[in-house]
Amino acid sequence: xKFFVFTLVFLSIFGCSKKNDNTPTEPDTKMYFxxxxxxxxxxxxxxxxxxxxxAVQPLKEYLQxxxxxxxxxxxxxxxxxxxxxDGHTVATTWQWNSAGKTLVATTTGIAQQEGLLNINTKxxxxxGNGWTSxxxxxxxxxxxxxxxxxxxxxxxxxxxxxxxxxxxxADAGTRWSYHNVFQKLMDVVGxxxxxxxETYFNAKLKNKIGMDGFWNNGLIFKIYHSNTRSMARFGLLxxxxxxxxSETIINETFFNESINTSQNINPSYGYLWWLNGxxxxxxxxxxxxxxxxxxxxxxxxxxAAMGAEDQRIYVIPSKNxxxxxxxxxxxxxxxxxALSGFxxxxxxxxxxxxx
Numbered sequence: 001x002k003f004f005v006f007t008l009v010f011l012s013i014f015g016c017s018k019k020n021d022n023t024p025t026e027p028d029t030k031m032y033f034x035x036x037x038x039x040x041x042x043x044x045x046x047x048x049x050x051x052x053x054x055a056v057q058p059l060k061e062y063l064q065x066x067x068x069x070x071x072x073x074x075x076x077x078x079x080x081x082x083x084x085x086d087g088h089t090v091a092t093t094w095q096w097n098s099a100g101k102t103l104v105a106t107t108t109g110i111a112q113q114e115g116l117l118n119i120n121t122k123x124x125x126x127x128g129n130g131w132t133s134x135x136x137x138x139x140x141x142x143x144x145x146x147x148x149x150x151x152x153x154x155x156x157x158x159x160x161x162x163x164x165x166x167x168x169x170a171d172a173g174t175r176w177s178y179h180n181v182f183q184k185l186m187d188v189v190g191x192x193x194x195x196x197x198e199t200y201f202n203a204k205l206k207n208k209i210g211m212d213g214f215w216n217n218g219l220i221f222k223i224y225h226s227n228t229r230s231m232a233r234f235g236l237l238x239x240x241x242x243x244x245x246s247e248t249i250i251n252e253t254f255f256n257e258s259i260n261t262s263q264n265i266n267p268s269y270g271y272l273w274w275l276n277g278x279x280x281x282x283x284x285x286x287x288x289x290x291x292x293x294x295x296x297x298x299x300x301x302x303x304a305a306m307g308a309e310d311q312r313i314y315v316i317p318s319k320n321x322x323x324x325x326x327x328x329x330x331x332x333x334x335x336x337x338a339l340s341g342f343x344x345x346x347x348x349x350x351x352x353x354x355x
Contacts, residue, residue, distance in 0.1 A: 029076060030076065031076055031077050031240065031320070032076060032077035032078050033077055033236065033240075033244060033245045034077075034210065034229075034233070035210070036207075036208075036209065036210030037210070041078075041079055041229065042077075042078045042079070043078055043079045043080070044075055044076070044078040044079070044080050045080075046080060046081070046353075049075060049080060049354075051080075051353050051354055052352060052353055052354075052355075055349070055352035055353040056081075056353055058349060058352070059349040059350065059352070059353055060083060062345070062346070062349045063083065063085065063325075063346075064085050064086075066310075066327075066330035066331075066342065066346075067086075067327050067328040067329065067330060067332075068083075068085055068325060068326070068327040068328075068330075069084070069085055069086055069088040069092070069094060069228075069326050069327035069328065070082075070083065070084050070085070070088050070092070070094070070228040070324070070325070070326045070327065071083045071084075071228075071323075071324065071325050071326075072228055072229070072231075072232045072322075072323070072324045073321065073322070073323050073350075073354075074232055074235070074236060074239075074321065074322040074323075075319070075320060075321050076320045077236055077239075079232075081353075084228075085327075086327075088228075088326075088327075090227065090228070090229060091227055092227060092228075093212075093213065093225045093226060093227055094225065094226070094227070094228070094311075094326045094327075095216070095223050095224070095225050095307075095311070096223060096224045096225070096226070096231065096305075096307050096311050097221075097223060097307030097308040097309060097311045098306065098307035098308055098311075099231075099305035099306055099307035099311040099312065099313055100222075100223060100224035100305075100307065101182060101272035101305070101307075102234070102238070102258075102272050102273055102305040102313070103201065103205065103224055103234065104182065104183075104185050104186060104189075104272060105148055105185075105258055105271040105272040105273065106205060106237075106242075106249075106250050106255075106258070107189055107197070107200065107201045107204065107205055108144065108148065108185050108188070108189055108271075109250045109251070109254035109255065109258065109271075110204045110205065110249070110250050111189045111192055111193060111200070111204075112254065113250065113251050113254065114204075116189075116192040116193050117144065117188060117189070117192040118144075119143060119144040119145040119148060120143055120144075120145055121143060121144065122140050122141070122142060122143055123139075123142050123143060123144055123146075123147065123184060123188060124139060124140060124142075126144075126187075126188045126191045126192055127184070127187055127188065127191060130163070131163065131166070131184070131187075132154065132163065132166035132167070132168075133163055133164055133165075133166055133167050133168075134154070134166065134167060134168040135168065138153070138168050138171065138172075141153070141171055141172040141173070142154070142172045143172070144185060144188055145262075146172045146173060147181060147182050147184055147185050147188075148182070148185065148258075148262065148271040148272060149176070149262040149263045149269065149270075149271065150176050150177060150178050150179060150182065150266075150269060150272075151172060151173050151174070151175065151176050151177075151263050151265065152172055152179070152181055153168065153169055153170040153171050153172045153173070153174060153175050154166050154167065154168070154169060154179065154181050155167045155168065155169040156169070156177045156178070156179040159180055159220050159221075160180075160220050161180050161181055161183050161184065161220075166181060173263070175265070176263060176265035176266040176269065176282060177287070178282075178283075178284035178285065180220070180221065182272060183222050186222060189201075197215075198214070198215045198217075201215070204249075205249060205250075208244060208247070208249050209233050209234065209236075209237050209244045209249065210230075210233055211226060211230040211233050211234065212226050212227055212230050213225055213226025213227070213230050214226075228324055228326050231313060231324045231326065232313075232322060232324045234305075234313065235305075235313040235314075235315055235322035235323075235324060236322055237249060237250075238255075238259075238303070238305075238313070238315045238322070239315050239316075239317065239320065239321075239322050241255050241256065242254070242255040257270070257271060258270045258271035258272070258273050259271075259273050259275065259303040259315075260275070261275065261278065265282070266280075266281060266282040266289075267279060267280060267281070268280070268281035268282070268293075268294045269281075269282075270303065273303050273304065273305065274294060274303065274304045274305070274306050275294065275303050275304075276293055276294045276295050276298050276299065276300055276301070276302040276303065276304065277293050277294075277299075277300030277301060277302070278293060278294065279291070279292070279293075280292065281293070281294045294343075295343040295344055295347060296344055297343075297344045297345075297347035297348050297351060298314065298316075298343065298344075298347045299316045299318055299319065301316065301317050301318050302314055302315065302316045303315050308329075308335055309327070309328055309329040309335050310325060310327065310329055310330045310342055310343075311325070311326055311327075312324065312325040312326075312343070319354070321354075323350065325346070330342040
């Protein structure tokens with residue numbers, strides 16, 4: 001009996017003291033990465049996150065109203081919310097559109113860290129002289145970094161990336177303009193690695209983090225297609241600054257360059273990533289500079305992959321959060337990235353849930 005009483009006292013004293021230390025007791029606070037060879041993905045409870053349950057249904061209704069196909073929120077890598085609409089499923093493939101530019105930027109950075117290329121070197125070193133229709137002295141000004149930052153100076157009046165359309169408009173580095181010429185980075189990586197871009201991408205990025213998908217190498221647009229969880233996997237890599245679990249896929253130095261202002265013309269643009277919380281921004285198809293933050297309702301530290309028809313990866317380090325939206329254009333009359341208000345409205349609904 002004395003031993004039993006002593007045991008209870010011992011457990012009471014030392015058990016209580018353990019609860020008062022600073023060791024996290026919630027496994028959800030640790031960063032989680034889904035296994036590459038498994039379809040399983042851990043979840044986390046909205047109740048445990050102290051989210052506003054009353055705001056969840058209005059968010060779902062808004063997503064459906066805005067022609068969303070799929071929507072995921074990850075917190076610490078775990079799925080907190082996952083919704084599919086209009087016949088879309090966890091296995092359905094959908095296009096990333098220009099959100100896939102961030103895949104190209106990351107693959108370019110991987111090629112640089114492997115010593116295959118240098119983004120500060122002129123593009124013609126990899127593609128040869130005459131890859132544009134510019135005068136040779138102007139073409140030689142264009143580096144891979146200019147393609148990463150949308151400052152090549154090449155004329156943006158034609159979408160098709162063929163030599164005849166790649167004409168001079170301004171010196172490289174002096175003008176920001178959103179243009180498909182970034183696709184030449186795929187040729188640079190291919191030439192530098194002596195293989196097809198997609199082969200290199202698959203080996204160095206896609207397979208490393210367990211994505212599915214493929215590049216549709218169309219005549220005008222080279223677009224990545226995958227299921228929604230693959231998009232979320234890439235977002236999780238981005239949240240973890242280029243690391244997947246304990247493996248460095250893209251070094252943090254290059255990734256930090258990617259998600260910070262890359263030039264002084266459009267501070268809301270990195271290396272094919274969109275940046276929130278800056279003092280001004282520009283949008284595709286115009287030279288207008290707007291004052292204020294790109295998405296006023298979103299956290300200031302957010303960086304995003306954004307594609308036509310509102311394909312989105314939002315990465316929010318301050319909340320250890322990744323949000324993915326795939327689907328049709330929220331506004332059929334305005335299918336391209338522009339000042340449609342969709343991102344701001346969506347974030348108003350998201351904030352009602354998570355704050």
